[in-house]
Amino acid sequence: MHIRKLTDQVSVSPQILPGEMADLEAAGFRSVINNRPDGEVDDQPSSSEMAQAAAAHGLAYRDIPVVPGRYDPDVIDAMAQALQEMPAPVLAFCRTGTRSTTLWALQAAREGEAEAIVKAAGEAGYDIAALAPRLRAMRHA
Template sequence: MDDRSLTPDFSVSPQLEPADLGVAARQGYRTIIINRPDGEGDQPGAAEMSEAGRRHGLNVRYVPVNCGEITDSELAAFQEVALNLPGPILAYCRTGTRSAMLWALSQAGHLSTDAILSTAKQAGYDLEGLRPRLDAMSPAVAGTGQGALHG
C-alpha cells in the first residue's frame, strides 16, 4: 500500500486490493473512499472492496470519478462523504491523482491555492493544472491554516 498523507486525517493512494484494507485498518484508517469507477480497468470492484472493508471494521464509500474534469456534483458527493465519516480517511483511484484532485478542490476557500498545490506536490501529485479552477473557487485566503476537510 502506497498511502500519501495530505493532512493528518486524509491520505490518498493508488489502486488498493482487498488485502490492503486490513493493512489500512491496522494503520488506523477508519474510512476508505473509492474514487475509481468499476470496470475502468482490471481492478477489484466496489462491492468486493466494500465487503473487505467491512470485515476490517472500515467505512467504505463508493464515489466514482471519471478521468478528466471533475464535475461539481462529483465534488459535492466526495465532500459529503469526507466530511461526515470518521477519519483518518484513505481515498484511492488508479494512481491517486483523482483522489488528490478531489481533496484539493474541497480545500478551495479554506486554504490558499499555493498551499493546496504545495501540499499535493509534497505527496507526489503535480496538480498545477487545477490552479485556474482553484483560484476561481477561492476568494483570497490569508495564510495556510487548516482546511475544513479533515485538516
C-alpha cells in the same frame, strides 16, 4: 500500497486490493473512499468487493467514482460530504492517486488557499500546479 499523506486527516493511494484492508486498519485508517469507476480494467476489484472487505475490517466505505478529467460539481460535493461525515483518517484511492488528490483539492479549495493545497499535493508527490487557477476561482465563487 503507496500511501501518500495530504493532511493529517486525508491520504491518497493508487489502487488498493480487498486483502489490504487489514493493513489499512492496522495503520489506523478508519475510512476508505473509492474514486475509481468499476470496470476501468479487467483485473480491478469491484466497488462491492471493496465495500465488503472494508466492512469486514470495521472501515467506513464510500464509492465516489470519477471519470478521468471529469470533476463535476456533484462529484466535488460528494467528496466534501464524505470527508465531513466519515471518521478520519481517510484513505482515498483511484488508479494512481491523481484523481483522488485532484478531487480532494477541488473540495478543499472552497475554504483553503490554492497555494497551500497545491503545495500539500506536491509534497505528497502529485503535481497539480496547473489546477491552481481553478482552485483560486473556487475560493472566490
